[in-house]
Amino acid sequence: MLSGKPVYNRLHLQQFRTSTNMEAVTDKGIILMNLGSPESTEVPDVKRYLMEFLMDKKVIDYPYLLRLLLVGGIIVPRRSPQSAEAYKRIWWPEGSPLVVLTKQLQAAVQDELQDIPVTIAMRYGNPSPQAAYDELLAKNPRLKEVILLPLYPHYAMSSYETAVDYAKAIHKRKKYKFKLTTIPPYYGNEDYIQAQAACMQPYLEQDYDHVLFSYHGVPERHIRKGDITKTHCLKVDDCCHVASPAHEFCYRHQVFHTSERVAAALNLPKEKWGISFQSRLGKEQWLLPYTASRLTELPAEGKKKLLVVCPAFVSDCLETLEEIGMEGKHSFLESGGESFTMIPCMNLHPMWVQAIGKWCRQLIQP
Template sequence: MNYQGKKGVLLVQLGTPDAPTTPEVRKYLTEFLMDGRVMDIPVLGRNLLVKGIIVPKRAAQSAETYKTIWHGEHGSPLMHYSQLQKELLQQALGEEYHVELAMRYQNPSIASALKKLEGMLLESLTVIPLFPQYASATSGSVIEKVMEIVRSWQYIPKISFVSSFCEDDLMIEAYAENGMKHDVNSFDHILFSYHGLPVRQLGKVDPSGSLKCPDFGCTGCKKERNPYCYLSQCYATSRAIAKRIGITEERYTVCFQSRLGKTPWIQPYTSDTLHELANKGVKRLLVFSPAFVSDCIETLDEIQVEYANEFKELGGEEVVMVESLNDNPKWIQSLKRLVLSN
């Protein structure tokens, strides 16, 4: 087959273990946490912390959790939906394009996906890290890895990176559409729960060189002030979805989950927010998780099980999780437009 003249597209997700077993989870966690953009501390300390403490302590427990979300022939939900997105985007773009999927950690690796694309003598390559909000630990890590590999190619095509799409209107419509499957007005409060980051990582992309909002007062921050600030992008996404589903600012809270270790992470923490809302008598919560475009362990377990149980223990009655974008047709159209516009 003659590939010359084709335009390449590389979709990159975070990653997933190859199987819900302790050895495979250990491999995944080690690769993930040893990334200097994820755990941005000196490599010696990172080695001691990751390989000596975190992974031995968490691998078996995480494997048990992965078993609860693994689905028969589909296996990992993240892999299943990512493959669907790749296939549907390929159909939407047509034969002029060739779409590949990679995981930043584990399989299919970025190196293996780029190996397939290298010999095609592509006209262009568009790389889309599947994270709506830019963070050095996610999109930044993907972009760095792609550049590290491609620099050795003999023929390098025009390459475009989509580093952020936090307010893409078709993506926002897709999130809103999924939310409106529920009776939004029947809930006492709505949460927009994002993956957390250490506060120090925000400071590293502050043009002034130091974090200027230690109180996390970004509710009104416009991302134009600092286009690479993960926090302001999270608020931008939340405002856009809230506007689309017709809820006012007092009806929702932006919060952050999945913190690790004792260092300060972005606040308010989702767990603390659950406590505050329960103390105010809130009984029913609707939760969006717009940092994720595919359902995964963070949405299917951390929110739907762990936080839901915690909220009920505090006196709440129900936590309803809005499904991720998965194979929503508007999301596929959003991806198509991101490719065409880049």
């Protein structure tokens, strides 16, 4: 993982003090870091993006030559035209929804923080962390500290970890003099939980049978690989609910924790919600149950009015708008479902913007 051992307390954010009247600290800057997107829906741009994404050794963690053969020779040539069509279905006039929403979030957080400069970076594609660092330096050559907020609530080697490692590597390689401080995963932070719950609340006013929390999947092998104890994850019965240092870096535990906290905040009965995992790639075993399977099974279980939420994503993107909102809806209705509602990501929800502002203010206090 980042250092082979915990480098932060995952409850740090819950211990922050609120400050709303602080004066501007102009030697600090904020970067909101998201996944990224192709530059356009054209196949060459999608191919370029997929190559960068899938060649990341933390996404597909095979030896380089095998990864190159698999990604460059099989996956990307096959998926690029299909992905380009999928992107066309959800592309906005302003561009990629994920990029547009991240820019809008940046503007909203900038309003919240006023004189503290806020910019964005992407793990894949543009703008890069270097571009973000340079932008902040251009605004203030005396920059002393940059606070990096990865827009991933949960820790996974293929999301949070690779984003942080990438930002740190560029910071080190370019020999920037300012300090880089990273906000840890906030999957259990009360501000995040309440913002996610508030985003969902209006949709619970309609008639529904079931709420499905659909998270981006990862291979089970990644969960075992990330287990710092090497004896707990997917080895101990009900491992995600048995206390262990492994939970610090366990994506599966963290998404269970988020779902349970949000369900409790919304007073959801246990029989009216469940968890699944989407976006499987390849044939190896990924976290179960698969969202695609649950969407076809739920109607037969009498759960025909469905709400789906994707808390692993804070900004709507291909995986929410197309995979769930279009393909998932089609599968559910074709299998006998009566109504399907995809609850949007937090995007620009005021409580989410306020939470980010609060966390950043608490870190930039003198």
